[in-house]
Amino acid sequence: MTISTTIRRTAIAGFACAAALLLTGCLLSPGRFTSQLELRKSGTFVYSYDGEIYLLALSKLADLGNAAEDAADEFVEQSCYDDETFEDRECTEEELAKQKSDWEQRAEERQREREREAEMTRAMLGGIDPADPEAAQEFAERLQRQAGWESVEYKGDGLFQVSFRVAGRLDHDFVFPTIERLPTFNFFVLVARRDNGTVRIDAPGFAPQSSGSPFREMMAGMAGSVASDGSVEQDTFPVPELNGTFRVVTDGEILANNTDEGPAETEAGQVLEWKITKRTQVPPTALIKLTD
Template sequence: MNRILIALSASFALGGCLLSPGTFSSELHLYSDERFSFAYDGEIEMLALSQLAQMNRASEERFEAECYDEDYEVRECSETEIAAQRAEWEETAGERAAERVREAEMLRQFVGSIDPSDPQAAQEIATRLERQRGWEKVEYRGDGLFDVSFVTAGTLTHDFVFPTVEGMPGANAFVSINLRDGGEVRVDAPAFAAGKEEPSWGTASFAALAAMAQAEESGEAPRIVVPQGTFTIVTDGRILANNTDEGPKPHARGQSLRWNVGPSKQQPPTALVAFD
């Protein structure tokens, strides 16, 4: 069963949850003259460097027979069942090895041809980020966790997404800004939530599943990084919609919206602002 969880976790992560925020603070300013600024300070976890590479290795460390009763409850296997499952496991060793090669190649494509099992992979990713404009600090703390500071400002004449990583098509958006006709701006922060209310799973849920599966395989306590922090929007525009708990608050530059992100935050922040 653990191998099933591991495979599912890896597949979901590769499907678009490569990056996850940890402890952070983030602020977005939007103004009527099209000026904007955005900042993110805190942690970013790269699942490929933390759980995925380790889980792929852990899933093949040892043979373990699994047997179930009529109610699909785990039961003790007989010697005959153990022998049969071991024989099948040994016969499919080549298939598993080929599958690991395919998964590793897929993972490298998502992380820009970087091998997550390479000890220098984290430093290569940090180097890529540091040479991109806006990344003022990128420090690797180990176990797939980076401590970063990102700041950018300019004229908002086009859509904006954070983060983007050069050569890494699998990077998922923490914050996106989309410009609409009629002077409206839509802001979404899909990664700033512990999960989602609809029947799908958020980034933190994948990380938690991956960590628990890995921990059960290795016997070590799981390390689960979940989004924890604040996201604030400051604007002099007209706020048409938002899903904060308290709504707009007065601010020296107009109004502000603030989301407290944590384990109990299920709905990702979203807002719609109009500049008449």
């Protein structure tokens, strides 16, 4: 396989992988953070998240799309095989001419596919065009309009420094994060009420290894990409470092949890704490009884 063929297939595969993430809503990942959930028997709660949130880098996604388009616009000779041994052989002029003719006939189909993918991408990003240089800032401004997002600062390469805090009564399920016009399939924290006075807490976003996060798998796998000379570029997709702390503070009865140390008694109530790193295997979870 030639270097040019490798580059072309890498670009197309990379964009296809990114598009698949968009279609499944796997857009967000935590970086360095501290997060706390406070639950009270009175039915009130306070949730906070301070630190980094990584959005599949808009500029990189656009770059992948452009690379895929450029690759698709270039005719690349496909391998020919010996009918008996099935080994690679040099293509004849007639075979090359047929390959190129077929490729030219699919030009309109390729263009329609590009337009369809671009439209799907914009739809999954709530109307934001990743090719727009102002897309990240537009996303930050959209977040700041929502209640709870006290500050949102774009740091580049899809990385946002945020401060979030919300308080209220737990008369409904709570999910973080929720972002206007974006899918919420890959939430970090879910607080689910049960009809027997208990509350279940799950934080799948804080343990990507256990949840098999396609976001991180794709980002890590594409951290190296093929350059024009066939070398590998290691920082095409910088993977955010997962390093944080998640705490639950409550005056309720802790029925179950999967912390290493169990609850600690403090003046504020019982405290559950999880240290989160890239090696975390099991997502934080707890079951707390608030009412009789």
